[in-house]
Amino acid sequence: MKVVLAGGGTAGHIEPALATADAVLRADPDAQVTLLGTERGLEVRLVPERGYELALIPPVPLPRRPTPDLLRLPLRIRAAVRQTTEVLRSHQADVLVGFGGYVALPAYAAARRLGVPIVVHEANAKPGLANRIGARFTSFVGVASPGIELPHAQHVGIPLRRSIALLDRDAARAEGRAFFGLDPSLPTLLVFGGSQGARRINEATAGALRTLLDNGFQVLHAVGQGNVEAATKAAAEAAAEAGPRYVPVPYVDRMDLAYAAADLAVCRAGAITCAELAAVGLPAVYVPLPHGNGEQRFNAVPTVSAGGGVLVADGELTASRLAEEVVPLLGDRARLDAMGASAATLGRRDADDRLVEMVRRAAAQKSVGG
Template sequence: MRVVLAGGGTAGHIEPALALADALRRLDPRIGITCVGTERGLETRLVPARGYELELVPAVPLPRAITPQLLTVPGRLAGAVNAMAAVFDRVQADILVGFGGYVATPAYLAAKRRGLPIVVHEANPRPGLANRLGSRLTEHVFTGFPDPTGKAEYIGTPLRREIVDLARLSMGDKARSWFGLQTDRPTLLVFGGSQGARSINEAALAAAPALRAAGVQVLHVIGPKNTVEREPPPGDPQYVLLPYVDRMDLAYAAADLALCRSGALTCAELTAVGLPAAYVPLPHGNGEQRVNAERVAAGHGGLLVDDAQLSSDWIIHNVLPILHDPERVAAMSEAASRLGRKDADLILARKVLEIAR
């Protein structure tokens, strides 16, 4: 059997696809898996690193408004659909699974042209343009978020096994030592998704003196393309500043609380491992990050603060008291865990095999 996975651009599209790929291989090592993406996405780094075949097709961003660029879309989309159809023919594909992103639109259209079964997974409560199209072309639609309409099946978001199987509490001391942190101090993890977030970086760095004075150590992932004007001086407690972390499972294990964006993948991972967080939804897009965070906050597994309201003072008055209250940290951790799903990768893999057969 040959399965083609389409999802690219951000880690939120790519990681669930790779988690599904791993689950398919665990169920049947003979399955052929091809991932498709574009040259501009993180898939060019993440997919080969996980050992999977990657095919590249032209990116076709769809304008959200009527602009002169809209006139160029039909021709570019036709070229991308032809390129996708050629991939299907070359690998002798049996089924397409799409996760959204620029590459998913031509993939869905090419699969429809070739008569291939289409499976759509949407991690967000508000689907993007590509998955809205894909869901019109198939009855096999699965979500990482409860669907109030009942038109899709809620299974959760496929996650890497190193995240799902993480024994966060028992790994805490080892994980903190890995990052050069002390084992006996409250620890805050700060990150802004795969690319970082400037507003989160600035607020956390401004709060660094107060956090350190209160005995809190910080693991801060600023993002691979971001820089900071002034790093916290060396000292104790530690304030570890890193551009990127490949072992996010260890970062989660090292932390008592996170300060982060609320993308679908981030929320799915943190609830799966039971790590409470202060969520700062991205202020752009269609508002899906706020919906993600509202669900966790309503379940008492985290806090929610608007990007415009985030500041060093907010961190000091809202995050710091939690870190100094182990009972509250434990209660929030249990609440977050109740919202998590750990088996979506295997559920979706079995669904894909059943549909393809």
């Protein structure tokens, strides 16, 4: 089976594509897998690191509002479709799998032109333009959660890294806390806001830190690469009074161990974050990033409605509000366990295998059709 995956641009598109690529090879070690991307996206680094071929096409950002760029969009799309058609043809693609974003749109058009079967995966609660178009071209549409409005949508979940999908938080807790230099017995808060950190979350955490430490908690805080100096100073001041119970790091490479170490998270509500926390059963205080069409809030709503998390608007997150939400939760083991169990009811640890089964059914259509 020859599979081309269109999942470039952001980590929210790339990570599910890479997890799917891994699952394709587990199911069929002889499969040929290629990822589509552009020279602007994170895929330039992430895809080769994982050992996959990356085929580059011209980027076609989709303007959110009328601008002069909108007038040039048809020409850019035609150029990208032309190059993507060459990639699909030269790789003799049996199936095209798109994960949304501006890499997926020309890929869907090229696949339709060549008669290559299409599979669409939508991670966000509010589908973007590319996947709304792509879903019209196929009956193979996988979505992250029930209720996502796309034609032929089937709930498969979001393909996750195996280190997350197979994580047993209880079994790995001691290893996780040792890895980050945390106390093995204290209630632990994990704070993170993406690779660059999140200013609002960082500021609220800094303001609430003394309250959190005074209540006997410890904090693992991914502050973002540009915020290390200030966080290190705060850690030194906290350690002088309360011991080394605040651990700031620029970035967490081992999210599996961070999730295992934590009893509660404070975080944004990107689709991947929501899917991972549900899969591992970690309750969270979600602070959606207020941008785009509000998709982050919608991503968190199913887990929050099930009782697996708390939702706080970005503009409402202050130091006092963070402490108000976190202190009662971290001090109540039974409630945390109940919230984690509720979150886990929405988690899909086998989303990658479910999506690959859809891919194989789609590819079989081409075989039948010649």
